[in-house]
Amino acid sequence: MPRHTEFATRQGIVEAARSLAGLGLAEGTSGNLSVRWEDGLLITPSGLPYGQMSADDIVFLRLDGSFEHPLRPSSEWRFHRDILRARPEVNAVVHGHPIHCTAFAMCRMEIPAAHYMIAAAGGATIRCSGYATFGTPELSVLALEALEGRAGCLLANHGMIATGPSLDRALWLAVEMETLCRQYAVALQVGRPHILSEAEIAETLEKFRDYGPRPKAE
Structure with missing residues (x-):
């Protein structure tokens, strides 16, 4: 790939990382x-505050887990690598x-189907x-199991994962997941949420085939 394309991809990761706190997805150096x-x-590298991060700080990691960079990759690199290796549709x-x-x-x-946006x-x-302990192969196995047939999941006593065919799409899903969890938490306080049927969700899934953020037409 041309160098300018790689730089743009790296810079896009930096900008997305800096947006995490504003989107309500991470605090401090948490998240990757x-x-x-x-x-x-x-x-993203391990332990570097997003405000200090530059495109050159983004680590290229080979699928065997090796890298050549002065900074270490995120401590969660294993499940990132394993998801991308197991799911060719995820980028x-x-x-x-x-x-x-x-x-x-x-x-x-x-999170059950208390709102149709669960289909996202x-x-x-x-x-x-x-x-499983963060950063371990065991956590990768559990994450992949929870992601079977899904684009996102929760990690017990830890956090969340969102995936997508592009970084914009994965970020969009992460925000939708947090919104769903916030809505469901409030609904549980209000009363007993009604759960949509499998047929109702199947219909929504069909409509969601071309739903979500898209690049601007040129």
């Missing part, structure tokens, strides 16, 4: 993002600890994975 690149991925992964997604993850609760995540539920 990756984009498929050539025979590996570009991923970007966003991980964060937003308040409402994380609250449900702490309770190890999946690919099915009638947003699953919550089992628990």
